[in-house]
Amino acid sequence: MLENARKRFGLLGRNISYSFSKGYFIDKFNNENFEGCTYENFDVQDIAKFGEIIKNNSDLKGVNVTIPYKEAVLPFLSKLSKKAALIGAVNTIKVTKKGKLKGYNTDYYGFKKALKPLLQKHHKNALILGTGGASKAVAFALHELGIEYTFVSREAKEIAVSYDQIDASTFDNYHIIINTSPVGTSPDIESSPAIPYEYFTERHIAFDLIYNPAETQFLKKAKKQGAQIKNGYEMLVYQAEKAWKIWNKE
Template identity: 55%
Template sequence: MKDIYGLLGRNIGYSFSKGYFTEKFEKESLNCEYNNFDLIDISELKEIIENPSVKGLNVTIPYKEEVVSYLDKLDPIAKEIGAVNVIKFEKNQKLTGYNSDYYGFTESLTPLLNPKIKKALILGTGGASKAIAFALDRLDISHTFVSRNPDFNELSYKDLDEDIIKSYKLIVNCTPLGTHPNVDDCPDIPYEHITENHVLYDLIYNPAQTSFMKKGLQQGAKASNGLQMLILQAEKSWEIWNK
């Protein structure tokens, strides 16, 4: 019987993880399969947990925070971040939550940084943005969240002016705006104030070059999509499941 791994999420037909791990299992001749578990509601997780063939899960939008209450334990980093994207099934069937997003982001961002980058804007406030904030703290880059409905200490998109854009030289898109098939969408920021000293990082990987990235590149900025982050966090997931 094959060991089953999979991805928890909603509307995840597009899943990078399924393609990545299916190819990995074939290439390495592993007796495993990787499935998408597309859940309408997080309560459906119980049925998956009870399947003895399931050995590990990834978690994506919108369940990275909701899933925490179903776990027996959190790794200290996942606890600090407050979001989980890897679930390990321990030998005693207890479930431990981990976060490998912060690792994938840190490792893929570091080569793009320049000494002028001291502050970052994080566009969006979902589960992924928490891992990004944690990674930036570790890199000693201060950050501010931008939200359509800002809380205390957050900015709204309307607040973003020339002064703010010029002082925040790293801008990370954690929203789904621009994801295929809505490839013309992008966060509503004043791109005209972006310079060659800026880095625009988009967590989206499909399309490979989003509107957000294109608008940054037109201003001379560096830009990256989220593919390398996904590859790195996937390999870290495999490491966690097998340690």
């Protein structure tokens, strides 16, 4: 149990009124009697505003970070955890007793914990749709699980293939398809990543980091072909609880 002193937490992002974090933590504070704890959205159009938020909120103890600032926030931080440094993206920030900002990545932990129960022996290779901050955490988790991965981007790059390069043979070799892009998020619920869904089979896992809607078009189309599907809700719960532990660790 926390002391009754006021402790403020929040979420940094852009256009985040829909976000999971605020509702989750407010419910947690109410249900578990964390008196004096508050959680708010810091919805900014420019990452430069983050400096002002920290300066003007001296009682802030921790911040979650979401799209599109998981990489852009790095220059504001005094220190990174070892894993956040390796991943190159941050979704959790702890304000230390000295007022310094330390960055962590709990996305990789949440994703790894959510994916692991679905894995079977033939799940050796994964396609990661998207190349943003969340994709880096997913790649790190896959590496820890011993799963090879390839990024997919709108255009072929040194580190990624393009969507139009994906075909039947791709699906023969990659049995985990993970959407880390925002395509299909509410309110744009009719959209889905441009992949050939007809090649999904019951041997495939389709994992979408999106949780709103609970079943995206990406998941619906994969499910129709027999694939095992999972959305990002459980991942978010795991990463949120990990962030809470970090914030309250002495």
